Amino acid sequence: MYFQIKEDKELFKLHGRGLGFIYNDYSGKTRSKINDNVLHAAHCDDVERSKTDIRKYYFYRKSDALNWLVKERGEDRGGYTSAEMNFMKGIGQIISRMTSKNAKYVLAFPLTDDFKKILIKYKNSHGFIRLGLNFYAVSENETVSSFNPEEFFKFIEEL
Numbered sequence: 001m002y003f004q005i006k007e008d009k010e011l012f013k014l015h016g017r018g019l020g021f022i023y024n025d026y027s028g029k030t031r032s033k034i035n036d037n038v039l040h041a042a043h044c045d046d047v048e049r050s051k052t053d054i055r056k057y058y059f060y061r062k063s064d065a066l067n068w069l070v071k072e073r074g075e076d077r078g079g080y081t082s083a084e085m086n087f088m089k090g091i092g093q094i095i096s097r098m099t100s101k102n103a104k105y106v107l108a109f110p111l112t113d114d115f116k117k118i119l120i121k122y123k124n125s126h127g128f129i130r131l132g133l134n135f136y137a138v139s140e141n142e143t144v145s146s147f148n149p150e151e152f153f154k155f156i157e158e159l
Contacts, residue, residue: 001059001060001061002057002058002059002060002064002065003057003058004056004057004058005022005052005057005058006052007052008051008052010052011047011050011051011052011056014042014047015042015043015048017042018041018043019042019043019060020041020042020058020059020061021039021040021041021042021058021059021060021062021065022040022041022044022047022057022058022059023037023039023040023056023057023059023065023068023069024037024038024040024054024055024056025037025054025055025056026054026055038093038097039065039069039108042058045100062136062144063144066108066136066138066144067138067142067144069108069138070138070142079114080114080117080118083114083115083118084114084118086109087107087109087118090107090109091107091133094106094133095131104134105131105132105133106133106134106135106136107134107135107136108135108136108137108138109135109136109137110137110138110139110140111138111139111140111145112140116159119155119156119159120156120159123156123157123159126153128149128153129149129150129153132149133149134146134148134149134152135147135152137155
């Protein structure tokens, strides 16, 4: 279940409840703003500071949000090179926003052949563990797998 949030009052009410997820959708905006597309937990402080002049969608469940993102904003047609750039950009965006000690930071990606090839490059990297970065992998059948950093390290080793 999801819906577009059309008024600031509605956005603040959802933030106050603290349940669900809110996606900032900059599609159709300038190239630099597209990089600001972020899925926030509804209770996130960034949601409290935002406005509905940028399109926003509310999702009750994380899996609904991830499935919608893969279908509507998923992997582009750029192939491996584009997927690698998007993966690295995503990590960079998260690192630049790691401002809360208590927040759980997550990168979601479609579990396609191109992304699997990218992950194999990180087989021996402990970077995700050191960053405390979590992951959601969305398979083609829309199954969402959630990984903490240690689980993700093991997942990559098994690819």
